[in-house]
Amino acid sequence: MTEPELVTQIHPLAQPALIVLAGATGDLGHRIAQHLLQRGARVRALVRPGNTKPAVETLRQQGATIVEVDFNDVGALTYACVDAACVVSAVSGLRDVIVDLQTRLLDAAVAAGVPRFIPSDYSIDFTKLPTGSNRNLDLRREFGQRLDGAPIAATSILNGMFMDLLTEQAPMVLFGVRRVLYWGSADQPLDFTTIANTAAFTAAAALDATTPRYLRVAGEVATVRGLQAAATTVTGRRFGRLRAGSLWLLKLMIQATRRLAPAPDEVFPPWQGMQYLHNMFTGAPKLAPLDNARYPEIRWTPLREVLATVP
Ligand SMILES: NC(=O)c1ccc[n+]([C@@H]2O[C@H](COP(=O)([O-])OP(=O)(O)OC[C@H]3O[C@@H](n4cnc5c(N)ncnc54)[C@H](OP(=O)(O)O)[C@@H]3O)[C@@H](O)[C@H]2O)c1
DSSP, X not given: OOHHHHHHHHSTTOOOOEEEEESTTSXXXXXXXXXXXHTTOEEEEEEOTTOOOHHHHHHHHHTXXXXXXXXXXXXXXXXXXXXXSEEEEOOOOSHIIIIIIHHHHHHHHHHTTOOEEEOSOOBSOGGGSOTTSOHHHHXXXXXXXXXXXXXXXXXXXXOOEEGGGGGTTXXXXXXXXXXXXXXXXXXXXXXEEOHHHHHHHHHHHHTOTTOOSEEEOOSEEEOHHHHHHHHHHHHSSOOEEEEEEOHHHHHHHHHHHHHHOOOTTOSSOHHHHHHHHHHHHHSTTOOOSOOGGGSTTOOOOOHHHHHTTOO
């Protein structure tokens, strides 16, 4: 008797877990899908009708089932959620997505009898932040309250800042002038995790029926002095520090930037990035305790490896 025949005889109904994934065509989402498939899960990726991004075809080739669905239609979403062990959201957007779309997805998951939901949080610990200090995280807290009131188990993945941003948008490690730019204290510990590690952890959590309400991870916790040392080591050239000012000054700069360039429809306008940095430098959303050891097979990428990718 072959092994698959044996398995079918012992567990006649056993099938790999089915995970429904919204936002699978995004940067984080498609990596979550890949990790789920590598772990043997079945992935049903919900995509907007007519989505022609290359990620759709890649996901299909890798074994995901692509389901085009109208995200405004709770009935259609409910049908798309049937039989799932967990609904994972990795969508990105403002109120219409984070609160409104995710509420429809939540209602659909509940209606379909799905036992677990992972919202698109993937951030610093917004549960510890005052309302008004970060527009995007206020939306996550608002949706989180709806999630807490719903008859479904929820798990938020909190991972700090995507480490990858240090070599892209985040104006912290300034390679050109060899300085680490900061506000407040150079000794404030900050949480960083790569997008790849966040995806690997989320996939593991999606397949783990015992997860708590919040899971907190950080690929590396570093102060500004730590960033300075890491940048110096990987480049072989000494990096200094550049203190832009106090947290009060940063708050004033956020207000001024928001007034001058409000960009209300942009998900990540400059003033919102500044809010994120302000939050981090206050220390309030520091992640603790960390759940890094929960899935021992995940190797956490250190800062030095990410900084070393800068040519
Ligand atoms: N901690 C951090 O430093 C950090 C940094 C960046 C992002 N994040 C978070 O990570 C999560 C994923 O972000 P990402 O960078 O992977 O985003 P992304 O690449 O922009 O992908 C967004 C995904 O959401 C989908 N989506 C957006 N609006 C939609 C709508 N109205 N209806 C249906 N689908 C919609 C997109 O689908 P289409 O293909 O149809 O457009 C896409 O699949 C978000 O929660 C984001 O805030 C965290």
